[in-house]
Amino acid sequence: MTHKIAVVGGDYIGPDVVAEGLKVMHAAGVDFVAEEFELGAQRWKKDGEVLSDETLDELRGFDAIFLGAIGGAQGEVPSGLLERGILLKTRFDLDLYVNLRPFLLPEENIDFLVVRENTEGTYAGEGGFLRKGTPHEIATQGSVNTRKGAERCIRYAFDLAQGRERKHLTLVHKTNVLTFAGDLWQRTFDHVAAEYPDVDTNYQHIDAACIHFVTNPQQYSVIVTDNLFGDILTDLGGAVAGGIGLAASANLNPDRTAPSMFEPVHGSAPDIAGQNKANPVAAILSAAMMLEFLGDNDAGARIRAACEDAPEGSTTEIGDAIAARLSQNANTER
Ligand code: IPM
Numbered sequence: 001m002t003h004k005i006a007v008v009g010g011d012y013i014g015p016d017v018v019a020e021g022l023k024v025m026h027a028a029g030v031d032f033v034a035e036e037f038e039l040g041a042q043r044w045k046k047d048g049e050v051l052s053d054e055t056l057d058e059l060r061g062f063d064a065i066f067l068g069a070i071g072g073a074q075g076e077v078p079s080g081l082l083e084r085g086i087l088l089k090t091r092f093d094l095d096l097y098v099n100l101r102p103f104l105l106p107e108e109n110i111d112f113l114v115v116r117e118n119t120e121g122t123y124a125g126e127g128g129f130l131r132k133g134t135p136h137e138i139a140t141q142g143s144v145n146t147r148k149g150a151e152r153c154i155r156y157a158f159d160l161a162q163g164r165e166r167k168h169l170t171l172v173h174k175t176n177v178l179t180f181a182g183d184l185w186q187r188t189f190d191h192v193a194a195e196y197p198d199v200d201t202n203y204q205h206i207d208a209a210c211i212h213f214v215t216n217p218q219q220y221s222v223i224v225t226d227n228l229f230g231d232i233l234t235d236l237g238g239a240v241a242g243g244i245g246l247a248a249s250a251n252l253n254p255d256r257t258a259p260s261m262f263e264p265v266h267g268s269a270p271d272i273a274g275q276n277k278a279n280p281v282a283a284i285l286s287a288a289m290m291l292e293f294l295g296d297n298d299a300g301a302r303i304r305a306a307c308e309d310a311p312e313g314s315t316t317e318i319g320d321a322i323a324a325r326l327s328q329n330a331n332t333e334r
């Protein structure tokens with residue numbers, strides 16, 4: 001079946017890495033049609049559109065969304081406008097409640113996945129100002145944690161851990177300080193754990209997990225954590241597992257009531273934009289995750305294999321080399 005893919009290149013290096021992802025999908029012989037949506041800083045500057053409800057409804061009609069990176073240069077766009085208005089709006093409105101981020105570095109025996117809750121926590125946007133602009137100004141930023149939200153994310157993580165060779169799941173939080181949110185997460189985790197007696201579990205505070213990520217990342221199989229901890233921890237994961245240029249991610253609606261969104265963990269990197277310098281592997285591996293989620297496990301696996309020991313070079317050179325490996329294999333198989 002032809003996959004209908006909505007493509008949002010976004011800002012700066014975003015469109016460049018996404019182009020390599022599409023190139024590689026073509027080389028792998030994937031049957032898909034892509035429709036591009038111009039969203040991001042340039043679009044906002046042009047006509048003020050961030051992401052309208054109409055555009056979001058159009059996106060709902062696709063099988064998946066392949067996104068590069070969203071974010072203007074410093075001072076170009078009000079902080080958070082595009083992040084909240086595009087990325088978070090899509091995550092929230094399409095109910096993409098799992099942010100799945102794999103980290104794989106076989107030469108160092110690193111092979112784990114982070115399941116980041118993707119619709120709640122401090123990202124929910126609860127809070128506000130009082131007496132803004134006065135010397136008595138107050139800003140609050142709440143963390144929203146629902147039982148349902150934590151439970152569905154934790155259950156996804158248990159399922160994932162159960163399906164792996166190392167059936168192990170680590171809960172990461174800060175239960176010693178965030179005694180309300182942490183308590184809800186811990187109780188929910190313990191409750192769900194009872195349904196998975198074959199999955200071993202442990203708990204780490206977020207600060208301790210940061211040390212373990214650096215000193216012994218081999219210990220992990222699957223990690224589940226809240227939105228903000230997961231955001232920070234997965235940048236660190238990128239750094240310890242070969243660099244942020246390799247870190248892929250999937251924003252999943254596991255219930256498939258709306259299309260899921262696939263994007264590299266890295267941002268739009270205005271500092272290196274236009275220099276053909278960005279590593280496209282994170283975007284290409286995100287495309288592989290997309291194909292696997294769409295049921296095309298074969299293409300996903302072949303793309304993954306073609307990314308192993310990817311050569312150094314420019315954005316297009318790396319993309320070309322990976323694409324060439326795929327078309328070569330296709331030829332020898334015929
Ligand atoms: C990420 C990014 C986003 C996030 C930003 C751009 C809003 O850092 O996907 O990790 O914080 O979730």
Ligand code: MN
Pocket residue numbers: 231232235265
């Ligand atoms: Mn991040």
